[in-house]
Amino acid sequence: MTTDQQTQRPQAAQLDAADPLATQREAFYTPDAGQLTSYLDGNSLGRPLKATAANLQNFVHDAWGSRLIRGWDEQWMDEPTRVGDRIGEVTLGAAAGQVTVGDSTSVMLYKLIRAAVDAQPGRDEIIIDRDNFPTDRFIIEGIAAERGATIKWIAPNPASGVRPADLDGILGERTAVVVLSHVAYRSGFLADAPGITNAVHRAGALMLWDLCHSVGSVPMELDAWGVDLAVGCTYKYLNGGPGSPAFAYVNAARQNRLQQPIWGWMGADNPFGMTEAYRPAEGIRRFITGTPPVLAMQPIKDMVELIASVGMDAVREKSINLTEYAIRLADELLVPMGAAIVSPRNAAERGSHITVDHPMFRDVTAKLWERGVIPDFRPPHGLRIGLSPLSTSYAEVELGVTAIRDALAELQ
The missing domain is CATH 3.90.1150.10 (Aspartate Aminotransferase, domain 1)
Structure with a gap:
């Protein structure tokens, strides 16, 4: 130099x-x-975060160690949606009642993509780009095999990523859902989320954004952009730690139209009713499946509050x-x-x-x-x-x- x-x-x-x-x-x-x-x-x-070590210790001593099973009735049943609401408010531009935390990114992607395909009879095509993260591509390949759907592949310039024009001639009346990454995992390309979402909606399809490489680093306005669905991890810019749970965003206008495929007691309308048949809860809770990872949510809360402060x-x-x-x-x-x-x-x-x-x-x-x-x-x-x-x-x-x-x- x-x-x-x-x-x-x-x-x-x-x-x-x-x-x-x-x-x-x-x-x-x-x-x-x-x-x-x-x-x-x-x-x-x-x-x-340094604060996380102390906060986890306090959680073990107090919320867990002292309250024990009472913690579920006192606060933990609502922890997935309470933490989700805060992630939505601080980082996603999402009003309350549209974000829940739990499961891995892969499971969240499966649940929302599968629900989007099943909700649209006569639409049997899923669109994704060939440079997307392997999990996204693999999940879609599996869903296509399960549901007899067709995958339509976008082949963008790897250095520039998927642009609205790349969807021309691919979107159509058979498109069920389009799945793209907001920030490309390889190049770091930041997609035009509102522009692409609008194009997808004009074709009558649903839009799912993978936010893993953008949440906590890029401001978003999911509600204002009209995004239908989104999934993001929490161990990157939300500093939740290795294997921390993912979150799912489901626009309020879509929630009762979609039926997620992995039915579990925590997503039922009356979890402690021990009913014979599954009946989904109203709103975002219907996208919960099993017991939420309450302990693993605690570090996420610390980072979200730090982001909120600046x-x-x-x-x-x-x-x-x-x-x-x-x-x-x-x-x-x-x-x-x-x-x-x-x-x-x-x-x-x-x-x-x-x-x-x-x-x-x-x-x-x-x-x-x-x-x-x-x-x-x-x-x-x-x-x-x-x-x-x-x-x-x-x-x-x-x-x-x-x-x-x-x-x-x-x-x-």
């Missing part, structure tokens, strides 16, 4: 000093010095600034070594991670992990730099991208 390039690019220390969210990093647990020097994978697993607009501004900085570093340090940035240059079309491709990045990632620098690798050649706005510093980004350059130089 030349002196001129160094002059053109702001220094990390200056950016951190001017960052209005810099103090928020103190809320997160960080390993001791020497164990980790740069964490660039917050888009896969967020750091734990606001999603501030989170998004920091996210854009971090990814812009990462792109400048990659242009200066990695592109001259044969790497290629495959994420959108336009911040309005980019989530909170960028991907850089190089044939040697699998080996580079393994070397970096040994040194406490943690990016993420996605085949065939993609190294993802995931930047969680409230826990990532500019210095951490600079250190990490510099380490990527050094490891690549050693291997070339």
